[in-house]
Amino acid sequence: MPERGRPRSFDRETALQQAMEVFWARGYEGTSMADLTAAMGIKAPSLYAAFGDKAALFREAVAHYRATEGSSTSKALREAVSAREAVEGMLMAATADLTMNGRPRGCLVVLGATNCAPPNGAANEFLRGLRLATSQDIRKRLVQGLANGELPKSTDVDDLTAYFVTVLHGMSLQARDGVTQKTLEAVVRTAMAIWPPPQQATRYENDAIQPIASD
Structure with missing residues (x-):
């Protein structure tokens, strides 16, 4: 029987929320791996094991943002x-x-x-x-x-x-x-205020024009 991996010592959803807030505040390029591990309270190997690389974490953080805050x-x-x-x-x-x-x-x-x-x-x-x-x-x-x-x-x-x-x-x-x-x-x-008004029907729209009766 294969040996089981060590259980995670952090809550993944909480860590994702924290990563989302860092990316939200600093942007993708302005966020370093050190920023992420510090905010998430985990070490780099745990981050990679749970979320993949920075790009993958960013995509998941954005998906989390769209499902919650946005x-x-x-x-x-x-x-x-x-x-x-x-x-x-x-x-x-x-x-x-x-x-x-x-x-x-x-x-x-x-x-x-x-x-x-x-x-x-x-x-x-x-x-x-x-x-x-x-x-x-x-x-x-x-x-x-x-x-x-x-x-x-x-x-x-x-x-x-x-x-x-x-x-x-x-x-x-x-x-x-x-x-x-x-x-x-x-x-x-x-x-x-610039929203166009609805189409207004003209007087004779969809009606046949009636001839004027002569005296």
Whole structure:
């Protein structure tokens, strides 16, 4: 019978949470293995055995972030009844997530690997893929809103998607710079003011024009 390995002397979920917070605060490139082992309270061999290398740990930490601290924005976008409520709910949820007390400010997915040397480019590409996925999720809600008549037929869905993605990502940087939740909520209200009104039916739409009766 093979000899059993030594049991772990640390809680893996707690260690992952601690790693996530370090990456969130310092970014991928700004985080060293020494930073991670110190925050997680484990030695390097235990880290490698439990999580693999730094890149693998980063991907798992980001997945943990998206499932916990960063989950409310995607939930709001997914569960709201109308497209407008979905986008506004997503942005309002972000104002709270990005400025949470006792947590690093800003979004890990947006700010976690914005500047990386070539050897660390895979981390940036990984986060870029997640940001593009969020952009596609926003676009899907807008397309659905267009199909439901919530937006004018002339709406450029791609332009509107790019606008709201820019607002979402810009708020992350603003939060990192110390802007308050109240200020970000005002940003959201201003951003939503550009939402196009629904298509208005014309007087004779879908009706046959009746001839004028002669005397």
